[in-house]
Amino acid sequence: MPNPYGYFPGCSLKGTGVAYEESLLALFQLLDLPLAELDDWNCCGATSYMCIDECSAFSLAARNLALAHKAGHRELLAPCSACYLVLRKTQDYAERYPGIAAHNGHLAICRAIRVRHPLEVLYTDLGPERIRKKLVRHWRGGRVACYYGCQMVRPYAEADRDCDPVRMDELLGAVGVPTVDYSLKTKCCGGSLTGTTHSVGLQLTEILLNEAARKGAQAIATVCPLCQYNLDAYQSEMRRASGKRPDMPILYFTQILGWALGGDLASLGFRRAISGRKTIEQWFTKDRVEKEAYVR
């Protein structure tokens, strides 16, 4: 059966978010849905391109949709929340504002592609029940806060409810991961602000981490490479600034699901983590030692 899903990695999944790409590809392989990377894809434009030129920003995003159409995909998977939002916004605006499509031929056909987030694909096309049936490893880690971030659920999305998304909680719950009621699950992590106005960006991520800890979570699960990076990379700075010592693993939901479905540990990108490495080792990589001992 041909695979209907094209895969649009976006720039982050080739750099700081490489663990997301690794675990996503491994997970979809386990589910017999191998993903084909879109050939010669370009940057979606993220939040910055739109600050300079509106028309070209829509054309830029639409080039990817045209490529997906040419490659015969009906659906395009965009795991990065920013890519997901930009691609969907482009389609939405191209339809509602004829002035946008008038500037560019790519836009006329771009409605034919359905842009989807992997979380939504796993939830609606497979469902928690079918994923539970494929369960291989039993969870023995701690409680996890599901953090959806902002752009995946906002106005142009169909991935989940815009203010109170639940699909990640349900999917992780299906493989036996206890989740906490995380009230800041759609509060923005600050995006690129940690690089530009560092103290402001740091404040936003610190609030997210403190609230997760307060709710009893020992790790945070994310759906976006920028959220993961912001929460993961700056914990050591928070330690010094506030006296507290957060050392919390920030995982991709695909890493947890991939592990639960029996994915090869080396292919899930756990070694890419900066914070909470000890916890990650306890929760995930110990398994390998036990398994090997069992085989012997």
Added chain:
Amino acid sequence: MQRELKLQREADLEWARQVSQRPGCEGLFSCLQCGACSGTCPLSIYMDFSPRRIVALVREGFRKDALSSKTIWLCASCYSCAVHCPRQIHIADVMYGLKREAIQDRLYPARFPIPVLAQEFYKMVRRRGRNSEFWLVLRMALRSNPLILLGMVRTGWNLARTGRLSLRRERIRDIASLPQEIAPREVA
């Protein structure tokens, strides 16, 4: 708090009308000034004008105040305001429009890293089709405040040792199919 007096003759109502014709900004003049946007905005406490006040400034036509604010650059485009606005005003799109004008008229705060990042990102993606995180951050820092690189050494090392720091300069093959280099255009 000190408030500056605004005079009617500084106002440009024709400009306000133009802003309200951009995609997403149609409801500008129906704003209730309820403040739901400022309440839900995770960055409003760091802004010089809250999102509600930016909307008020724009529709009264105080162009220069709105364009030279830090607010428009601190907006991280999380669209929380857009989903909470009872008038369905996409305030994030209002902000994008203001950012574009501020860059064209060079009204953004000098050496403020966020507009510098936006311009470097735009240049890189227009020329190469993709963004390479390391080179983008480097160019942003060199053009705004090189000292911030010192604070990034630790993070850079952490990324490098976990294999997340790519030094490759990404580029697509078919550069000609990218949007062509012309003067920036607005949809409306």
